[in-house]
Amino acid sequence: MRFGYPGFDNLRTYEDFVVSYDRTAHWVMEHLTPDRMIYSPSVDRSKCEFREDQSIHAFFRSRNADYMNSGYDRGHLAAAGNHRKTQRAVEQTFLLSNMAPQIGKGFNRDKWNELEKHVRKLARANKNVYVCTGPLYLPRREANGKLCVTFEVIGKNHVAVPTHFFKVALVETADSRWFLESYVLPNRPVDRAAPLKSFYAPLESIERAAGFLIFQNLPRKCLISINGR
Secondary structure, three states: OOOOOOOOOEEEEOOOOEEEEEEEEEEEEEEOOOHHHOOOOOOOOHOOOOOOOOOOOHHHOOOOHHHHOOOOEEEOOOOOHHHOHHHHHHHHEEEEEHHEOOOHHHHHOOHHHHHHEEEHHHHHOOEEEEEEEEEEOOEEEEOOOEEEEOEEEEEEEEEEEOOOOEEEEEOOOOOEEEEEEEEEEEOOOOOOOHHHHHEEEOOHHHHHHOOOOOOOOOOOOHEEEEOOO
16 A cells, blocks of 8 residues: 555455454555546446355354344445446455444445545545555443443343444645545434544544544645545
């Protein structure tokens, strides 16, 4: 990856993306270009099935049964819509190593989907887009005043349900300038009227919460804007 990986724990490399994994992904990294946004008419998403990632040890692998009757969608981190150049590429996005439990109505099928479409729009309009996506487990203040991190787990494999998700897009324009957009969205139903910009988050706060640096090999002074500023 051009500007470095956030880490090297349990890496899995697929045709169009890279995953760092532990029951759910730590992060997923994608490289999108206008050419990759040209979809092949031979690609058929309806043929894709959610499936276990056999490259991961059975002790640490999430399974479809973990999601059954959980109330959560199997939410893509590397979006299927980003990888329709080949059938193999889109099918790999349906590996459960690329999934995390997401609220369906109001989030995965709505605001998160809107963010994915926005990233594809950036990819069509610019030279390169590097995307880092992952889960967050953020603290909240309890009644006793203490900050605590609490989250649900689902299934026999105790798949963690993130409290939030982040997505960071590093964009190279046609004239080789760079800008960055970074988002944090809560894993709950989100008002459809809320603009995506309302979910901008400082990159540093995402890095601190996630525990790793993102695009650390690109000097920040090279960016013409961060979150529109």
